[in-house]
Amino acid sequence: GQVCEVHHYRMEASCLELALEGERLCKVGDYRAGVSFFEAAIQVGTEDLQILSAIYSQLGNAYFHLHDYNKAMEYHRHDLTLTRTIGDHLGEAKASGNLGNTLKVLGRFDDAVVCCQRHLDISRDQHDRVGEARALYNFGNVFHAKGKSICWSGVDPGEFPEEAMIALRRASEYYEANLSIVKELGDRAAQGRTYGNLGNTHYLLGNFRNAVVSHEQRLLIAKEFGDRSAERRAYCNLGNAYIFLGEFEVAAEHYKRTLQLARQLQDRAVEAQACYSLGNTYTLLQDYERAIDYHLKHLIIAQDLNDRIGEGRACWSLGNAYTALGNHDQAIHFAEKHLEISRETGDRSGELTARM
Amino acid sequence: SAAVPSKQILHSDDIEMEPETMETKSVTDYFSKFQMGTLLGAR
Numbered sequence: 001g002q003v004c005e006v007h008h009y010r011m012e013a014s015c016l017e018l019a020l021e022g023e024r025l026c027k028v029g030d031y032r033a034g035v036s037f038f039e040a041a042i043q044v045g046t047e048d049l050q051i052l053s054a055i056y057s058q059l060g061n062a063y064f065h066l067h068d069y070n071k072a073m074e075y076h077r078h079d080l081t082l083t084r085t086i087g088d089h090l091g092e093a094k095a096s097g098n099l100g101n102t103l104k105v106l107g108r109f110d111d112a113v114v115c116c117q118r119h120l121d122i123s124r125d126q127h128d129r130v131g132e133a134r135a136l137y138n139f140g141n142v143f144h145a146k147g148k149s150i151c152w153s154g155v156d157p158g159e160f161p162e163e164a165m166i167a168l169r170r171a172s173e174y175y176e177a178n179l180s181i182v183k184e185l186g187d188r189a190a191q192g193r194t195y196g197n198l199g200n201t202h203y204l205l206g207n208f209r210n211a212v213v214s215h216e217q218r219l220l221i222a223k224e225f226g227d228r229s230a231e232r233r234a235y236c237n238l239g240n241a242y243i244f245l246g247e248f249e250v251a252a253e254h255y256k257r258t259l260q261l262a263r264q265l266q267d268r269a270v271e272a273q274a275c276y277s278l279g280n281t282y283t284l285l286q287d288y289e290r291a292i293d294y295h296l297k298h299l300i301i302a303q304d305l306n307d308r309i310g311e312g313r314a315c316w317s318l319g320n321a322y323t324a325l326g327n328h329d330q331a332i333h334f335a336e337k338h339l340e341i342s343r344e345t346g347d348r349s350g351e352l353t354a355r356m
Numbered sequence: 357s358a359a360v361p362s363k364q365i366l367h368s369d370d371i372e373m374e375p376e377t378m379e380t381k382s383v384t385d386y387f388s389k390f391q392m393g394t395l396l397g398a399r
Contacts, residue, residue, distance in 0.1 A: 019383045054381040061378045079381075094379035101376045134377055141376065196374040203371060218374075233372035240370060273370070 015046040019055050022062075031062040038062065049086050053079055053095075060098055064105075072102045093122035093131055100138050109146040116142055133181040137194055140174035143167045144201050151204065157244065158206015165205065172201045192221035192230060196237070203241055211241040232261035232270065239277060243284070252281045272301035272310060279317055288321045295321060312341035 022037030038059045046052055060075035076099040083091035100115030116139040123131030147167035151160045160168075175198040182190040199214030215238045222230035235257040242251035259274035279294035295317045302310035319334035 016383065016387060020387070023383050050386055051383055054383045054386055057379070057381040058383075061380070064376075064378060091381065094381060097379045101378060105376075134379070137377060141373075144373075190377075193374040193377070196372075200371045200373060230374075233374070236370075236372050277370075 012046055012048065015041045015044040016051065018044060019051065019058075022055075023058060026058060026062050026065075031065045035059060035062045035066070049082060050088070050091075053082050053086075053088065053091050056082065057095065057098065060102070064098075064102060069102055069105050073099065073106065076102055089122050089126060090128070090131075093119050093126070093128070093135075096122070097131075097135060097138055100142065104138075104142045104145050107145075107149060109142055109149070112142045113139070129181055129185060130187075133178050133185065133187070133190060136174050136178035136181070137190070137197075140171045140178060140194070140197060140201070143171035143174060144197060144204075147171060147201075147204060156206075157204045157208075160204065168201050168205050172198060172205070175201065188221055188224060192218055192225070192227075195221065196230070196233060199234075199237055199241075203237065203244075206244075208241045208244045212238060212245070215241065228261055228265060232258055232265065232267075235261065236270075236274070236277070239281075243281065248281050248284045252278060252285070255281060268301055268305055269307075272298050272305065272307070275301065276310070276313065276317070279314075279321075283317070283321060283324075286324070288324045291321045292318060292325075308341055308345050312338055312345060315341060 018037050018041035022034045022041060025031075025037060026034035038055050041055055042052075042059075046055075056075045056079035060072045060079060063069070063072035063075060076095055080092065080095040080099055083089075083095050096115045096118040100112045100119060103109075103112035103115060116135055119138065120132060120135035123129075123135050144167075147160070147164045150164035150167065175194050178194050179191065179198070182194065195214045195218040199211045199218060202208070202211035202214060215234050219231060219234035219238070222228075222234055235254045239251045239254035239258060242248070242254060255274055255277045259271060259278065262268075262270040262274050275294045275298035279291045279298060282288070282291035282294060295314050299311060299314035299318065302308075302314055315334045315338035319331050319338055322328075322331035322334060
């Protein structure tokens with residue numbers, strides 16, 4: 001009996017130590033190492049089912065951050081089964097929320113909706129307003145992703161198939177319901193996130209003025225928190241909305257702020273995207289010299305990042321801009337480069353455009 | 357040449373989404389609340 005007790009204590013202590021180290025590693029963003037510790041903790045085992053639930057949940061989240069969504073789904077499922085078995089309602093709500101988010105990323109929208117509904121129902125039963133708001137935000141994200149998945153590429157926002165528009169309208173309803181709660185709770189960070197995604201939903205619905213209103217709110221809150229990544233996202237989204245409002249100068253100003261922030265944050269991929277957007281905006285303004293300047297900047301970063309698709313787009317845009325300026329030698333040079341890259345990347349539409 | 361139509365320069369993938377909010381369960385919190393006393397007692 002005593003030996004068994006000692007063994008049990010050692011097992012619990014060792015499992016806990018491993019789990020605590022996994023938790024510490026995930027907190028500092030080392031998810032890969034965190035996963036190893038959590039998996040080792042499971043190997044050792046624990047009889048405490050609350051601890052096991054916390055390990056499953058964190059493993060699911062770690063895999064989610066590592067973009068291994070099938071593994072994330074597996075662990076959030078284990079957590080859901082466990083919390084249901086032990087009758088832990090709050091734990092079940094959380095597991096449902098996490099599983100819903102994971103299923104959304106995997107494109108399994110109908111299954112995700114079931115999880116979001118469970119998260120919402122439990123939160124309401126428990127009079128948990130924070131949980132209710134979070135479930136509504138997740139719901140909005142699922143319908144947004146569903147709507148976006150049906151959107152045809154090459155079609156402007158607001159002109160998508162009816163099925164996509166229905167999903168997007170539902171997303172905006174969930175975001176509005178979330179907003180009324182998080183405003184009541186005075187949770188500014190949550191309001192910021194919701195305004196951002198609500199703005200994106202209005203954008204896809206073709207309600208560009210409403211999109212601007214939401215993104216302006218998102219920007220304000222990002223500044224309150226000194227959250228420069230969120231600020232950068234808001235400027236980029238505002239730029240996109242102003243393009244569709246035909247206010248190209250205003251769009252350019254917003255993309256310039258995006259570019260500044262991308263440089264401050266040392267995010268080369270976003271810097272490239274901002275240069276590309278600026279190149280396109282100056283093309284719309286028929287200021288081809290500036291357009292070329294930004295497209296060349298985009299081209300250099302795309303080459304640095306070994307992004308052949310980005311490079312192809314830059315070449316195509318440069319070909320157009322040089323054609324507009326009557327510089328046929330450069331136009332042909334970039335058109336040929338674009339064709340060569342399109343063939344290599346198997347970009348059929350790019351190849352067809354190049355031939356035209 | 358005239359301005360490039362908007363549909364050729366922007367598509368739905370260009371929008372920047374806010375991050376998902378994942379629910380968290382912490383061993384640290386649980387351990388400090390419920391387990392410390394039990395384990396110390398077992399010694």
